[in-house]
Amino acid sequence: MKHIGRTKIVQILTLTDFGIEVNVKGWVRTKRGNKQVLFIALNDGSCIHNLQIVVEPDKFDEHLLKRITTGASVSFNGTLNKSNGSGQAVEILASEIEILGDCDVDKYPLQPKRHSLEFLREIAHLRYRTNTFGAIARIRHAMVFAVHQFFTQKGFVNIHTPIITSSDCEGAGEMFHVTTLDFNNLPLTEDGTINYNEDFFGKQTNLTVSGQLEGELAAMAMGDIYTFGPTFRAENSNTSRHLAEFWMIEPEMAFADLNDNMDLAEEFLKFLIKQALIGCEDDLLFLSNRLKEEEKDKKEEERSMELIEKLKFVHSNDFVRLTYTEAIAILKDSKYNKNGKFKYNITGFGNDLQSEHERFLVEKHFKKPVILTDYPKGIKSFYMKLNDDNETVRAMDVLFPQIGEIIGGSQREENYDKLVARMNEMGIPSHDMQWYLDTRRFGTAIHSGFGLGFERLMLFITGMSNIRDVIPFPRTPKNAAF
RNA sequence: UCCUUAGUAGCUCAGUUGGUUAGAGCGGCGGACUGUUAAUCCGUAGGUCGUAGGUUCAAGUCCUACCUGAGGAGCCA
Numbered sequence: 001m002k003h004i005g006r007t008k009i010v011q012i013l014t015l016t017d018f019g020i021e022v023n024v025k026g027w028v029r030t031k032r033g034n035k036q037v038l039f040i041a042l043n044d045g046s047c048i049h050n051l052q053i054v055v056e057p058d059k060f061d062e063h064l065l066k067r068i069t070t071g072a073s074v075s076f077n078g079t080l081n082k083s084n085g086s087g088q089a090v091e092i093l094a095s096e097i098e099i100l101g102d103c104d105v106d107k108y109p110l111q112p113k114r115h116s117l118e119f120l121r122e123i124a125h126l127r128y129r130t131n132t133f134g135a136i137a138r139i140r141h142a143m144v145f146a147v148h149q150f151f152t153q154k155g156f157v158n159i160h161t162p163i164i165t166s167s168d169c170e171g172a173g174e175m176f177h178v179t180t181l182d183f184n185n186l187p188l189t190e191d192g193t194i195n196y197n198e199d200f201f202g203k204q205t206n207l208t209v210s211g212q213l214e215g216e217l218a219a220m221a222m223g224d225i226y227t228f229g230p231t232f233r234a235e236n237s238n239t240s241r242h243l244a245e246f247w248m249i250e251p252e253m254a255f256a257d258l259n260d261n262m263d264l265a266e267e268f269l270k271f272l273i274k275q276a277l278i279g280c281e282d283d284l285l286f287l288s289n290r291l292k293e294e295e296k297d298k299k300e301e302e303r304s305m306e307l308i309e310k311l312k313f314v315h316s317n318d319f320v321r322l323t324y325t326e327a328i329a330i331l332k333d334s335k336y337n338k339n340g341k342f343k344y345n346i347t348g349f350g351n352d353l354q355s356e357h358e359r360f361l362v363e364k365h366f367k368k369p370v371i372l373t374d375y376p377k378g379i380k381s382f383y384m385k386l387n388d389d390n391e392t393v394r395a396m397d398v399l400f401p402q403i404g405e406i407i408g409g410s411q412r413e414e415n416y417d418k419l420v421a422r423m424n425e426m427g428i429p430s431h432d433m434q435w436y437l438d439t440r441r442f443g444t445a446i447h448s449g450f451g452l453g454f455e456r457l458m459l460f461i462t463g464m465s466n467i468r469d470v471i472p473f474p475r476t477p478k479n480a481a482f
Numbered sequence: 483u484c485c486u487u488a489g490u491a492g493c494u495c496a497g498u499u500g501g502u503u504a505g506a507g508c509g510g511c512g513g514a515c516u517g518u519u520a521a522u523c524c525g526u527a528g529g530u531c532g533u534a535g536g537u538u539c540a541a542g543u544c545c546u547a548c549c550u551g552a553g554g555a556g557c558c559a
Contacts, residue, residue, distance in 0.1 A: 036516045052519080070509095087519045111493065111509045113520065118551060119493070174557095210559095235557055236483055248559060343555085355555075408559060453559030466552090477483095478550090 001096045004077055010046035013090060018082050024051060024092060025075045025100065027129060030112045031068055033057075040068060042076070045128070048135055048286045052083060052091040060097060070112050071103030071129070117469055124473055125482050132290060135283035136462055136470055139276060143454070143461065146275035147228055147249055150268055156224040156251060161211030163230060166203050167432065174234035175206035176244075207232035211250050212449065213383075213436050216412060219252035219447055220439045226251040228454075236477050240466040241403060243455060245475040252449035258385075258394045258411040261448035262371050265398055265407050266319050268452070269369075273315045276461050277308070284308055284462075291463050304402070307463040313368075314400075320366045323374040324392065325349060330365060331357055352379050355404060362399045370399045382426045384410040385446075386418060396450065403459050409450020416440040 004023035012024060026044030033039050038057055041050035053076050057065060068074060077096040083089060109123050110130065120127040127133040151158065164178050180200040181187065187198040196204045211227040218225045231248040251268075253260060276284065288307035295303045305313065322330075331337055331346045331353075344354045353372075362370050374392040377384070384393035398407035413419040419440055423430045430437065458470035468474035473482045 030520075032518055032521055034515055034518085037518080039518050039521090041519080050519095054517080084517060085519065105510060106492085109492075113493070113508055115493065121551090231559080233558075237557060238483085239555085239557090240553080242558070246559070403559095405559065451559055456559055 001075070001098050002077055006075075008046040009042065009044045009049065009051045012051055012080070012092070013047070013049055013088075015080055015090060018080055018090075020080050021077065021095075022080055022092065023075065023077050024053075026051070026073070028068055028070055028072045028074060028103075030070060038065065038068075040074075042074070043129075043134070045134055045137075047138075048131060048282050049088075052085070052088050053078065053094055054081070054091050055094045055097070060094075064097060064099065067099045067102055068097070069103050069105045069108075071105070071108045071110060072099060073101040073103075074098065075100055117466065121468055121474075128472075131286060133469075135280075135286050136458070136464065137472070138283050139280045139287075139462055140458055140470065142275060142279045143272055143457065144228075146272050146279075147226075147454075149275070150271045151224075151226045151251065154224065156226045157218070157222045159211075159215060159218045159222075159225045159227050161208070161214040161218075161227045161229060163208050164201075164205050165208045166201065166205050167213065175209055176232050176234045178205045178207060209233055210248070210451065212252070212451065215250050215252040215449060216436070216447065217439060219254045219449070220443070220445065223255070224251070224253045238477060240468075241456060241459065243467055243471060243474055243476060246467075246471065247454040249452045249454060250449060252447060254445050254447045256411075256448045257446055258373060258396060258448055261409055261411060261450060262319075262321060262373070262396055265371070265396070265409065265450055265452075269398070269406075269457075270315050272457060273311050273461065277311055277315070284311070287462050287464075304463070310463070311461070317368050319369040319371050319398070321371045321373065324353075324372055324376065325374065327353070327357075327361060327372055331360065334360065334365070336360055336364075350376055350378070358399050358404055359401075363401050369401070372397045372399065377422075380410070382422045382428050383412050383419070385413045386422065394448075398450075400456075400460055402465070403456050406456045406460065407450050407452050409448065411446065411448040414440055414444045414446050416444065 004021055006025050007022050009024060009026060012022065024042060024044065026042040029041040029043050029050055031038060031040050033055075035057060038055040040053040040055060042053055043050045055065065075098040076092060076094050078092040078094040081091050081093050083091040085091070110126055115130070120130060120133065128137055148158065181194070181198070187195040189195045196202070199205070208231060210231060211229060215225060215227050227248075227250045229247065230245060232245055233242075234244065235242070251264060253264065256264075284307060291304065291307055304310070328346060328349060328351065332348065336342055337346050342354075342356055342360075344351070344356070346357065362368070373394070373396045374387060375395045376391060377386060377393045380393050380395045384395050386393055394411035396407075396409050397405050400406045413422060416437065419437065420430050423433070455467050455471050459465070459467055462470055464470050468476065
């Protein structure tokens with residue numbers, strides 16, 4: 001086969017200098033045709049679109065053409081032609097064909113037909129080869145890039161916080177233990193408990209559930225920082241919006257209060273949405289059509305807003321900001337509450353908000369994203385700044401339609417004595433956390449930050465409904481395949 | 483973890499009050515067709531009905547347990 005440098009399909013589709021010789025490599029999606037002409041739809045992952053390869057069967061060995069099956073990887077040399085068909089502008093008339101990797105159609109699970117997302121989840125190692133998961137992968141990359149772009153433009157410093165941590169009081173759920181001890185021969189202390197002095201780090205260690213505490217340390221020197229790393233929660237959560245391993249973005253700003261925090265969160269989310277709209281048009285359009293197809297049997301009122309329209313709407317409208325106390329008042333006075341439509345009735349201050357309440361506020365009452373602030377101290381973490389009322393803390397949750405809590409954050413308690421008092425109140429061992437308390441001991445300053453669940457952002461951007469479909473290899477209870 | 487629901491061909495599903503030999507569409511394979519777009523048309527192969535027990539003359543269908551998926555709840559990002 002004559003050597004011609006490979007051109008990616010995304011590039012080929014923009015070319016207009018017909019007649020030139022090109023080489024393309026990719027995976028076959030479909031093959032159809034007759035004795036006179038064959039059409040091959042080729043995809044190389046560079047974009048959602050396939051390239052049409054035209055093959056004149058009499059010019060090639062019959063056995064070679066037989067090996068061009070769905071899933072096979074193939075290299076084509078050929079001329080760039082203006083397409084006669086209506087589905088595409090350009091196509092390649094093949095002059096040379098090389099099969100790079102055969103694909104046994106009897107064993108290859110992907111067929112040239114629609115597959116359910118549940119089935120594709122079982123073959124997650126191959127699902128990138130579908131339009132849907134290819135689109136999601138490209139959008140995910142665009143969003144990763146946009147996160148770094150946003151913070152870089154604003155002068156934030158990226159901090160790599162530890163993945164293995166010895167603190168067990170980050171207040172964010174069950175942790176995975178990290179150890180090199182032999183489970184069949186555990187070293188014990190005199191009183192029969194496990195002797196962690198003999199473990200790798202000489203103490204009990206876990207996978208991180210949040211980079212926030214270390215992020216605060218960095219912010220108290222660098223000013224504005226952000227983390228973007230893997231996060232692990234050993235909760236037995238089986239829902240469409242929880243993962244045991246997920247990616248979280250946690251900015252932390254010195255000299256910033258809760259209003260600055262809310263401003264940053266809103267600006268950040270809108271920037272990400274804008275970048276998706278600008279850079280991922282084709283993929284979003286594909287996902288939008290996929291969603292429409294999926295919902296076509298639903299009743300009008302049950303259908304979700306068209307994907308791109310939804311992104312534009314959130315981008316161009318201010319988020320509603322209100323306090324927990326105001327939210328409770330709205331919920332308490334709502335017809336829903338009075339007619340007993342909530343499973344959990346709202347009676348007044350102190351009620352924890354359930355999913356149904358958050359959803360009511362976002363999807364029914366305001367019909368746009370809502371930032372709830374100033375929750376009762378009893379239902380929030382120890383490090384959140386206590387308000388003067390001594391009852392509420394400067395917490396904020398950003399609530400999105402369908403997804404619920406996409407961001408959780410707060411202004412931090414910067415006063416040493418108040419922080420220690422809160423830790424004692426909530427049973428957090430402050431003597432193990434002197435490193436954290438030192439920031440309040442030496443040159444303390446007000447500061448604020450939040451955590452954005454990256455996969456929850458991906459749910460919103462892609463319109464997918466299960467979080468297991470927006471991360472390549474989902475880790476959930478009883479599932480760590482691939 | 484709890485509640486609800488489902489598991490039948492490679493995939494998506496139908497299968498009536500328990501009753502003879504378990505069906506369809508798509509996909510595969512074979513054939514037809516001079517430009518197709520998830521091509522079309524004709525033909526064809528393909529099944530331990532999630533697993534293990536139980537009830538019954540008889541179980542895909544009823545009962546029990548377990549496994550797995552989905553939706554919802556809690557926890558949260």
